[in-house]
Amino acid sequence: MLAALDCVLVEVGADEVVFVATDRYRLAVRTVRPVEFGGAAGRVLVRADELAGLSRWAAAGEVVELEIRGEGAVIVRDGESREIALVDAEYPAYQGILDGLAPPVCRVVVDRAALRAALEGREVVAFDIGSGELRIDGGEPLEVIGSGAARLGFTASLLAAALDVSVGPDVLLEICSQDRPVVVRSADQGTFTTLVMPVRLDG
Structure with missing residues (x-):
């Protein structure tokens, strides 16, 4: 293996x-x-x-x-x-x-370059998604389009690597729970998909 x-x-x-x-x-x-x-x-x-x-x-x-x-x-x-x-x-x-993924409770599109820049220099990040915005560690909001709300953590380097290989200006995030893989898709190229495991947040 x-x-x-x-x-x-x-x-x-x-x-x-x-x-x-x-x-x-x-x-x-x-x-x-x-x-x-x-x-x-x-x-x-x-x-x-x-x-x-x-x-x-x-x-x-x-x-x-x-x-x-x-x-x-x-x-x-x-x-x-x-x-x-x-x-x-x-x-x-x-x-x-892939077949075992549950339907997403939160599904949003965000600017890929802006999200990638927000991860720079960080180790573990907390995402708060809701009301048309995504905040990372409580910072300035990034505009998102989609539905649902979620709070979860990521290892910044793993998520950044997924963004680096994506195609197009926007990415689609599909979140089903805090402890299940998050689907990262190229918003204009649905044939490219990456699954990234979130991490547990303290508190």
Whole structure:
């Protein structure tokens, strides 16, 4: 299991390609639509650091091909190919976590950059959400759009990391309780989702 946590799960199929990563405190899921698909659906594990390096190279191409071949995989961009090793390990059952989420009691959209800036230099932060605003540690309010009210805590670095990899100017926060994962979605890109565990607040 520990080896799997250093990896990204890649699930390929005719309708979608899903990338999943977790470190036990966060779970990130990104879904993209393939332009073309051939062969059989399947799932493979690749080392996260290796995939991160290749993703920067692949991003320079307009179309990228992923070919899975036995114990390895090949990424092709503009006629140039790079090999990537596969990891044989058991990955956490992430879909059960997603399916087990309760309906949110609080659901708000907030400016991603403003929220990220408010977390800078902090360790544990207290969120108070309600009446169209979000206050962090009782500070200046951030405007939010949505419904519901909630008070909960976060490890600032974990939430900041989720915001850093989100897409677009706004993020959607879906909160079901103080002790259950909070869903962080790119407000204009619903195919990217991160789950972040809140922390207990004193008092």
